Amino acid sequence: MNAENMWEAFAKKNNLTEQTYEAWAFGAQADELAELVRRGEKTATASAYPLYELAGDPLPKEGEYSVILNSREEAVCIIRTTKVYVAPFCEITETHAFKEGEGDKSLSYWRKVHEEFFKNALERKGLNFDEQMKVVCEEFEVLSDVIF
Template identity: 50%
Template sequence: MENRSAAALWQSFKSRSQNVPDHYEAWAFGDTEEMADELAELVLAGKKTATSSNYTLYELEQEPLPKVGQHHVLLNGKGEAVAVIVTTAVTVIPYNQVTEEHAFLEGEGDRSLAYWQDVHELFFTRELETQGLAFHPEIPVLCEQFKVVYRR
């Protein structure tokens, strides 16, 4: 089912931009309404320009990996479109090799690697448990950078 808010924001973006693809994905960060709102606000404030995902889930769910140049409509916790973002970099590295720079770009907490590790270990553990898997420090992490190209 199409998200009307995302479709409206996408059409507005397309009418003001050139060389925009027809396809986009609409999604929210996190796994709760509160987390989605908090992370969307960080994006809109310019503090969050990166994210990380559990690469194992892409493989298990046979989801395509994000690609540089791919556009996404970012949703808040209520499913309302707040921005169009475009992916600028994608790498896959082990969890224990995520850098201070990437943690800083994620914009969360005090922006330190220690904070990033604390919250992402918990988040990835929850995700893996739903698949009957366990967290370990070498799990592959998809690190993605993006920029906001349009906001409502």
């Protein structure tokens, strides 16, 4: 199913006429991370703030809906953002790392994989990573009533 079809069915079922959504896939391991979200194990994500600044993109906002895609751009599930905050990379908490649901869910694992991911993403844009870099932290809920 594609994002548009999933959203239309969800919006109709929930009488959402004024709401919009974004459709996107996780930048690394899209299939694995989408499945963690679908199962409710991943309820948070993090992005490099400098990339938002560079592109002039707005930060996510509480209450926004997203259709999560896999690597084939197939819709996997719908989420709603419940919390957004910005923190330096070096101040990301164990709680946030656990909510991301990846690896062993530890802060050390989170730092290792996110430092590597952020370094690569920033280098492609001519930017450098450092531990004071701002990170956009987003928490969300999986809308379990998405059944098609």
